[in-house]
Amino acid sequence: MDTQPEWRTLAAEKRQAILDAIPQQWRIDAPIPPAEELRDVTGSNYIHQFLTPREIEITETDALGITEQTTSGNWTAVEVAEAFCHRAALAHQLVACLHEIFFDAAIEDAKRLDAYYAKHRKPVGPLHGLPVSLKDQFHVKGVETTMGYVGWMGTFQGRRDDLRRGEFESELVRELRALGAVLYCKTSVPVTLMAGETANHIIQYTWNPKNRHLSCGGSSGGEGALIALKGSPGGFGTDIGGSIRIPAAFNFLYGLRPSSGRIPYQGAANSMDGQNTILSVIGPLAPTARSVKLLFKAVLSQRPWYHDPLAVELPWRDDIEQETRALIEESKSDPTKLSFAIMYHNGLTRPHPPVARGLRMVERTLERLGHKANADLQQSKAFTADGGEDARIHFGLSGEVPEWPLLIGREDQKKNALEIAALNVKKREYQKLYMEYWNSTAELTGTGRPVDGLICAVAPSAAVTPGGFNDVGFTSFVNVLDYTSVVIPVTYADKTVDVAPSNNEFFGEVDRRTQAGYDAEIYDGAPVAVQLVGRRFQEEKMLVLAEHIGAEIRNG
């Protein structure tokens, strides 16, 4: 007799349905080696055995490289879609990174794109034939959005009789289709979205494919894991406290958290929708900076401000891109043309040895290039104003009981209108303070301008052990400021060099616990990244600088 609660049964059924959506020929029959035997499943050491050379060629080309082939008719949309569907299916079997699989619809869409190209001899748009993965917050016709809630199964955002169920598409989805993208899967999230790891009762736990002892990060964790396994050339996540940047960093990817209002959030599911002290934003993740830029710029070309009331009328600004490229060029003869601040810690926590080494590598790179460096930061938070009510409502739909640490509110943290207004004022005051601090660096840089960017860690650790993520302090200050941040992958944790310091001085208890959590053996091989933070709406400049710095780190 089955004594488990119904929501567990429902979750297991959905879990099985996801696996059942994988075509028989793409299933991995042989047992998958445990993490103890094979940490990294991303490359030739393992996943390649299931793929044809052609599939490897396609899936190991970056998004920009793919669109060069598909928009010129060299590669068909169908062969590209099939290759990524196959690799995504493998990825899911390895690390449980998918919530929805709709490969058949993708192939049909790809066929239509190929037919269009055959007839018109030109692509539908700049993303013609490019597979794009989506975090399970975006509504796509014909498939569910559960966002990890068992209670959302068979509903539209928890409402069973909502006519939009299975029909409605989010604005970003509409725009991606108009750009020629092929949609084929939706990726895993932590239930409530308020966590830096990815776990829910449906997919259970999404592991880090580069080191399967560790988490893929969150909340856009499925995106991070899938793209790291090259089951997707790029995709879209969301970020309210670090949810794009943490998985980007944990999976050795570039990831952009734009300022709010650039990528349309209209029609996407969300937690605590309407909370507008700190807005969640959408941004792309991909293995290369140029691919992140491609996705971002392509969406802007759709003029989202005519379709999303919260989007700002800011097209991609070529002049800023060109100015930034000119600065980089000039800096080759006069390195003081660019200057960066580096923040080694946030006054509360010091990063683990691999992350600290990553920061030093970036600093050395900038020093080699002659760009200057400084230091600072602070933080804040505001996701608990509803006292956790939004999450309680949606858990209540199924009765499920969350089993993972979530950054949601407690009853006693509930706020009223006047208290929320006070929080908004406090946030604005913090923003103003930080703005003036940034302005003041003009007196230090020698460029005549304030620093061009701030380099800092994304998290204290290089990926994280399960249950170990509890510090968004390195990312959430960017959300409070609504600044631009681009994650730049740097290196990998290496147990032979990243030894814990004998030093026993700590900022405090959080720092002590963080340092105690470092285990050189377990973290070995985990990705290390930094974020390049720019001011509000500086996406054009930061993407160009991130590409420059990323390339120079590899040259270094």
Place this chain on the structure above:
Amino acid sequence: MDTQPEWRTLAAEKRQAILDAIPQQWRIDAPIPPAEELRDVTGSNYIHQFLTPREIEITETDALGITEQTTSGNWTAVEVAEAFCHRAALAHQLVACLHEIFFDAAIEDAKRLDAYYAKHRKPVGPLHGLPVSLKDQFHVKGVETTMGYVGWMGTFQGRRDDLRRGEFESELVRELRALGAVLYCKTSVPVTLMAGETANHIIQYTWNPKNRHLSCGGSSGGEGALIALKGSPGGFGTDIGGSIRIPAAFNFLYGLRPSSGRIPYQGAANSMDGQNTILSVIGPLAPTARSVKLLFKAVLSQRPWYHDPLAVELPWRDDIEQETRALIEESKSDPTKLSFAIMYHNGLTRPHPPVARGLRMVERTLERLGHKANADLQQSKAFTADGGEDARIHFGLSGEVPEWPLLIGREDQKKNALEIAALNVKKREYQKLYMEYWNSTAELTGTGRPVDGLICAVAPSAAVTPGGFNDVGFTSFVNVLDYTSVVIPVTYADKTVDVAPSNNEFFGEVDRRTQAGYDAEIYDGAPVAVQLVGRRFQEEKMLVLAEHIGAEIRNG
């Protein structure tokens, strides 16, 4: 024995102090004729008697015209400042429109500007030597900000020991000084700012100088009255539900309510600060469209986004200005190049006869030009979420009891975090609906584009009888949408043509009461204006179109 409460005494003392700040030679000694004898005190029929021909010449030049003289050294900043100080002093004695007078500081500033010009042979900035008036929400060094609260006297926003008292300046004030503007007075507001008339215990009631039976409007009412009397060539008000547009319309002025994020609100006093469902915005008022544009564009040149965290990085976009001018040019040979919607009522209230006639005049003008026309609207509100607590706190400082209708919340309207979030979602849904409606007009206009603008009333009445303003429905929908709106003055109420219709059909009780409130005799001579509403961030386009339409109305 004085039995009145202390706050009444304090208010009377402050009222007297404002009058005492007027130099003896500028005081009006002869009795001022009552409204029954002389409605309109704005022109040669009355105010000119107190001014020299040179003062009349200066004060009856618009802001752009003044800067042409001051930035080229033809007029000194001192003579311009003195002329406006004099006329502002007269204006205040006629209609009680000033909260703060600091003429001495203005003359000192003007002397410094003249010295700068003499030394460098160039102006400090585009507003060199231009007097600019400010609503009493802006902090200016050396003077108080009471915002009409007796309890704010001698404090900084109600805090007695705040070191910013008398020292701090709002960001806009800093930018205006950097542009070369001369600051000399702050204008009256309704206490709490939440009213469409201007009354508080300090200045008591600000009358409409064009028709002293009527209100000057609110909440930027002092601005409207002062500029109508040409005691200022232009100034800045704020608008959360119509507070720039209502006084602009009631005083026959152009007024711009920009989308939020263009003019910096940083460091200005406000009601319900931190309420961010609907943001109050700052915008200019002036007698000519080109002067409104001058003030708006000048502020943007200061790059407020580096000084106000809520400001958006959108400089004045010359390309949009040029495109709009090109559209207007093209429309001369092909009138269908531009199209406008006209809304005669909002489904709840029908405007009074003078306002309806104004709308017909605009429609005839557009028809004459060949530009098309349509219709629509809705509304909403969200200023009551704090249950009136913010106002109660500030009234509580002095114990004063408000005696005018205020649009503030009742205790039972207080909302919590989840309810505010739901309100934010509802607002966004309304915005999206309206956006799609606007998009859909592309199928009707014949231009291949949606309508270029929507023409509608600003209020049901042409100015308003005291205590009669209770309907922000014509303006507040623009705040909910965060759209751009420019008020265009059209004509004046005329008792010989604006007769009440015999028709007795009403939309409902509000409409019936509004229609019953019309009195052709009392309203005779009151200004009539319309607003030209454009989409979010379309300030460049709307300012150019407003200038075009305004000029054509005069030509018509």
